[in-house]
Amino acid sequence: MMHIDSADGTPIAVHETGEGRAVVIVNGAFSTARDAAELAQSLAANGLRAVTYDRRARGDSGDTPPVDPRREAEDLAAVAAAAGGGAAVLGHSSGAVLALFAAGEGVELDHLFLSEPPFHFGEGDPDPELPARLQRLVDEGRPAEAVVLFQREGVGLPEDVIEQIRRSPMFDALVPLAQSTVYDAVLTRELSTPTAAMQAPRAPVTVLCGVQTFPFLRSAAERLARTVAGAELVSVPESVGHRPDAAATARVVAERWR
Structure with missing residues (x-):
């Protein structure tokens, strides 16, 4: 593990597994870098270098107020830069929302793999408070x-x-x-619907979705694939219950990121 400093000075804990082109894994809610260990190992087994990190306010990373998605986008930018640039990103759940937002903010990412992002598209949003x-x-x-x-x-x-x-x-x-x-x-409140910049990222976009997942997430994945220019929708039968199957997900990434 190493620490890098984000733009606001917050220390972000980063881990690397394997060798090859970098894939930055961005976890969802209640997850730390440790939770992506199996996925990182599967990516490494496919000849890729997996970069996992604790998002701010988690695990071994720090936190600096105020709470702002742009700070998390800066964190991802710092992690990708430390990985040597030219990285792909694999985001799951809210991590997928963050990855697409960061790309829309201009963070240099060469391919976006978005696993079951919970976009509401303005329908059934949680309490704004x-x-x-x-x-x-x-x-x-x-x-x-x-x-x-x-x-x-x-x-x-x-x-x-x-x-x-x-x-x-x-x-x-x-x-x-x-x-x-x-x-x-x-x-997820501020980005219930992808912004115009998020709908037209410069990097290719692959949307991943399990066959046996929550209907809301399946609908969101399908709608996102239609909304983002040139996006590809890939069903991953092995991923069940909003949990990405490590081997199957790594295979999808490796087939498109060599």
């Missing part, structure tokens, strides 16, 4: 409540699933990521 409510819980020292609130209103998990997670050992690992839920809530 959700980011402020999450931040208030974090500031009041109630991170566990922020995690549950984001699961309920930001992700839309059913109450029984939330309760199962709350009672499981994994919940303790989610609580330290409470501040990151504010970033994801702001990102």
Whole structure:
């Protein structure tokens, strides 16, 4: 692991696996670089260099207020530059939204692989006050409540699933990521619909979607592929339940990024 400084001085923790052309992995909600380890290994097995990083307010990375998607775009720019430039990016869930936003902001990325990005296109958006409510819980020292609130209103998990997670050992690992839920809530609220710049990125775009995923995500992937000029939609049967299959996803990337 190494740390690089983003544009505002925030330290970002970065890991590299394998050799070859770089693919920067951008995780979704409640994820750190560690969660992408299997995917990184699969990319390396396909002759690529996987670059994983902790998005700000997660894992070994720092955080600097205010919460702003442009700062996360700067983080990705710094990671891609440190990887040597000319990198592809593989973003999953909110990480896919961030990757496309960064490209629209002018971050140099040579290919965009967007896995099940949760674009609402202005339909069924969460409460616009959700980011402020999450931040208030974090500031009041109630991170566990922020995690549950984001699961309920930001992700839309059913109450029984939330309760199962709350009672499981994994919940303790989610609580330290409470501040990151504010970033994801702001990102998906402000970018419910891709901006004009996001709809016309300079890099090729491949949209990935599992066959057995949430209907909302399938619809979003299909609509995004129609919206972004020249985008390709690829179904990944092995990816189930909004979890990208490492081997299958790496294969899709390697076939298009040599």
